[in-house]
Amino acid sequence: MIRRWLPFIAGAGIVIWVTALVMLALTAEGPQRFGELYLAILLINVAGMVALLVLIGGRLADFVRDWRRHVPGSRLRGRTLLMFGGLAIAPLLMVFTFSVLFLTRGIDGWFHAEVRQGLTDALGLSRAALDLRMREYLDRTLGMADRLAAESGAGLYFALDEELRNSDAEELIVASAGGQTVAYIRAGIQHALPAALPADLLLQLRQGRPHVSLQPAPGGGYQVRAATQVLSVAGTHSPLVLIATYPVPQRLSDLAGTVQQAYQQYGQLSYLREPLKAAFVLTLSLVLLMALLAAVYGALYFSERLVRPVQDLIAGTRAVAKGDFDTRLLRPSHDEIGFLVTSFNDMTKKLARAREEAERSQAAVEAERAALAVILARLTSGVLSLEPDLRVRVANQAAGVILGVDFKGAAGRPLAEIAAGHPLLAELHAVLQRHLAAGESEWREQVTLRADAGRRELVCACTSLPGDAGAQGLVLVFDEVTQLLQAQRQAAWGEVARRLAHEIRNPLTPIQLSAERMRRKLMRGLGAPEAELLERSTHTIVQQVEAMKQMVAAFTEYAKAPEMHISELDLSALVRQVADLYHAQDPRVAFGLSLDLKASLLEADPGRIRQLLNNLLTNSLEALDGHQNPVIMIETRRLGDRVALAVTDNGPGFQDGLLEQAFDPYVTSKPKGTGLGLAIVRRIVEEHGGTVEVDNAPEGGARVRILLPATAREARRAEGRREKA
Template sequence: MATPKIRPLLYAMMSAFGVGLTFIALIMLSQAAQNSENFDQLANSILWVNILCLFVLMVLLVGNLFRLFRDYQQNIPGSRLKAKMVGMFVGLAIIPLLIVFYFSMQFINRGIDTWFNVEVETGLDDALTLSRNALAMQMRDHLSATEQIAQRLRETNSSQFIYEIGKLREEIGASEITLFGRNSRILATNSDLSVNNVPSRVSNEVMMQIRQNRPYVSLDPLSNDAYEIRTAVPLVAENMPDIIGIIRARFPVSQRIGRMVNSIDSSYTDYKRIVYLREPLKRTFSLTLTAVLMISLLASIFGAFVLSRRLVSPIQNLVEGTKAVAKGDFDMRLPVPGKDEIGFLINSFNEMTKGLSIARKQASLSQNLVEAERANLEIILASLSTGVISLESDLKIRTANKAAGSILNVDFSESRGELLSNLAKEHNVLNELFVVIKKYLDEGNMVWHEQIIVHSDTGRRILTCACSDLSNDTMENEGLVVVFDDITIQIQSQRDAAWGEVARRLAHEIKNPLTPIQLSAERVRRKYLNTMPKEDAEILDRSTHIIVEQVAALKEMVNAFSDYARSPDMEIVTINIAILLREIIDLYQEQESKINITFDIDSDDLKFDADPGRIRQIIHNLVRNSIEAIPEDIAGTISVNVKQCDINNIKMIEICIEDNGSGFDKNSLGQIFDPYVTSKSKGTGLGLAIVKKLVEEHMGFIEAENAKKQGAVIKIFMPENEKMREKMISSFKHKKDNGVHSL
């Protein structure tokens, strides 16, 4: 807060600043009145300068008026004298200001009206209409010439198109004529430009109009005030109504006509802009003049306050000082005006504020120690990979560390003090955790430990949760703390290891006796089938046939077990993904004629480092699953899309396989990659589990979801090369150390 010695200087500086702004506004207003072209540049500046000046004076005046009214109501010495001086200044200043304001308004309104002439506006309208009609006539003539070219080309042999187009271009004076085929491919072109200048493609607007069998013509601006007329007409077969091509022609407009058109259009636009600004100009000048009047009036009123302030300054400073102390400003010090009674009073005030300031600093030091301890605790919580949420007794959020937000997919940065139930309504995973917490609280259990399953957008996740209360020594409940961790990856790893061991043992135990069983059944069939009665022979034939079929099915299952349980010894080579996938898709397309399989890739030269045998197995399994999921009574479609993508600065190859089959069961969507989880009547349930294992061997990951309309979508993401694979491993380690449980 300014001291009594500084405050008069500050008021004088602000007053001088306001007066300076007023003179600047008047000078700018005078320039704008002399030349209307300066209006756009100066109008906003004039208005803002006046507003700023008004603001400065209003700030000063409002403060002084408020102080005067308060002093007058409280009968403070000097307040009545100050009120009389302000009244005299207002009376002396308002009458001449109103007279000047009236005559200035009359001058502005009549002066602006003399700027406009009706005959000039009519002449500009006629010139603009004439220029547009001239250009429209040229456009019609050039379009007619293009249509005649189409007629002549329709009667010309296709081998003569290039020669004929060159001849026709010179006849009609076009700068370029191009003939496009049905697929927008250039069939012939002739131009007066350089040989290396390739004609541009046909725009969508032209294509849309030509498909409606309508000609196209447009006037396009070029550089250097030049224009160009572009026409396009369909080329129709001689004996058929089908459109077999598009003829596009470009005609230059002379620079002289272009400059004239631009000059007329610019002059017309400038005049219309001035006409449009006629009334706003009046209003702006009137508003500015009104602002100047207000500034002058406010400046006069403020002068009265400046002259009367010194009479009551010491007492008013003391009042301001007491208010500052009441607001908590204990560093307030007032200058001592002298050694009289007022000086003694101000000295006592300064001693009092000094004692209060010392006491507040001691309290602030204690508060800082508490805050430091809180900050240390927050640092410890932030470094944990386990999620921690502390709640008030009414379940309002007190604190939540970074790992809690990562695990629950919730931003807790601005949720302090918010009810956990309100935040849970907007986040599915947090809502499921809240239901568990609420259940135990309703049962009266403040301390509990449980492993729960939640469902997020990426599938099912397993959380291990523990809760403790925060009761103090007086047994008052001050809230609770919930600690949880995402153990989905650990559980999945343990499950995969267990299933791998089961698969290895089953493959070993079952595979050995299968071949003797099959050979024995076939031997019995050959030896006794022809020696037995017909009825017994049919039974033997059917039984041995069933044994052989079931042995084959068991062998297929054993092979699936072996694929799932085998060790990840891979032969990484650089492969062309487009060639590999096309071979697989062509194979299935020949076998499944009722299903349309499409393939799309960013580039046919897209390569990445992988084991080709395992990539083939991945695609085989996924395409076969899609085929089996499509009902026989619908037209099946399978789309395979490959593209490059960037995930967390790691270059990846994304393979997306989408079908229109029955899709996944929503209840088991988070478990479809687990072994023996399947919705099909046939199969071992190991297909997607093997696919997931093969993808993870390449340090990739796989996602599954239902399509928006119908069917299923499988997305595979694998690093592009060994360098990206190493970055992927480093990313996993970093995220695990920081409590992040997903890519």
């Protein structure tokens, strides 16, 4: 509300101040003029100061508020205010000090003794001149009275007329002692009546004393009145009086009046000396105070005007720093500040265009990055993009799957830090460090990684990313060829098994038949000891031939590619059936079943799944041979679109050296084992598109974990991917 009235208040203050200065200038005409204008000057100055105080209060309140709120530019405005205020106030105080000094000394100079003495002497000189003229006129009047003493009647009037023409008198009056006019004559005027004579004049004349005095003339100036008795006039019995009026020369009258007026004014000034000085000092102080207030207001106003463009620039700079490149400032003037504002606006325009270009480039980069991310996500090869200091830049999903690492949020983290809890990545990091230490930034190598879940074979290729300042990082691409190598080994072992089965199967039957024929023909002609020896020998041959036939059957089973007969399978019922069968064969073994009802239905080949369970339980029973409290745990679980099957025993577990080769054919730690049980299990799992892992359970014993697709479509899709690999 007050801000809206500030311009009107400022205009009124300027008018009041100018009026006060004009009135103060008018007081220089004299003390009388000063006395007339003093009250008006005082009131006008007070009104001006009130207006300025209101203006200063409003500006100062705004400044203090901005200072407390730390508004940009308030500190600069404060320094500018101090500078402007100092530059304005210091000269004003200096001028005021010297003005007061000169004023008081000037007023004191008016009342020097020489001035007073000069005025006194001038006044005395003027009075002496007038006194001399008055005595001269009195003498003339006395002579005139002596000459008129002998006249009477009409002769008196003619004598007066004669005396008037022969003298410098303007008026001659002959009157009685009581004041009645006897004869009257005035130069240039006829038939006029004289003025009444003063009583004191008549009293003095009756006492016989002549009278002379200086009186103001009716038309201005002065005149001398001289009066005396006419001792004897013919025809009268009482004395008469003669009153003569003489004009004082105009020059002498003016000089006397001027001297008298100057002396009177000097007396007044002398009386008002100290009040006059106090009044002048007070008036000058009021003017100074108004000037100081005006200077303060001007400093506040112009500091705000000067700092306002800077504040706008600061606000604009902060807006630009926050990303608002559309900020535009109004050009305040055509000086350097205006040039700076124009440059700022040009800068924001260029920044806005640059941001648009950057956004378009960023959008293009993001589009390319999204396309690259899609490509990387669909790649079956693992891709790791690393900084020169081996910090992770990009890692695709396949890399996490192959290495068993979740790379979400890994961007910017050191590879060594991530590898701390992941053994496969730790081994790969060691291989990478070895090549970097040898100065090899581009290399290819097949790497074998060992973990608790088994051995992983990776084919790795590393190359450096070129940049303006040299290498800008590394790209490591790797493929897991474990299944490929295993498939190659399985194909080779299958061919070996097929040939072994073919070569071994042919002589086994003749050997068995020949042994039985020998036993039947020779038993009749031998004695008891020889017959018993023959029986034992032929029985051993037949038994070993049967074992060889079983081995040949296993070879045949491993070598052939059976046809899949997929149907809906109740996995829980099959697990219970197989477990009951093996428990009936060996009641000392405790079977623990944890079956998920959601995992009951499965699309698979029932015969192959039964063979898988038989192989797993057979291995577990053989491992638990001689164990005091044998236990076998079978668990099923539904994991999304897959079914998990886990078989765990509390036997000795896998040996460290055999864990990595557990699925290789003919690898076994049992004296009578063929080493094909787990190999066939793995083949059955892969035929169904699943995965299998072996490890040692934390509480001890061997554990086999199988993950199978729940539907035949997923199984066929996985089988197709495996055949392509």
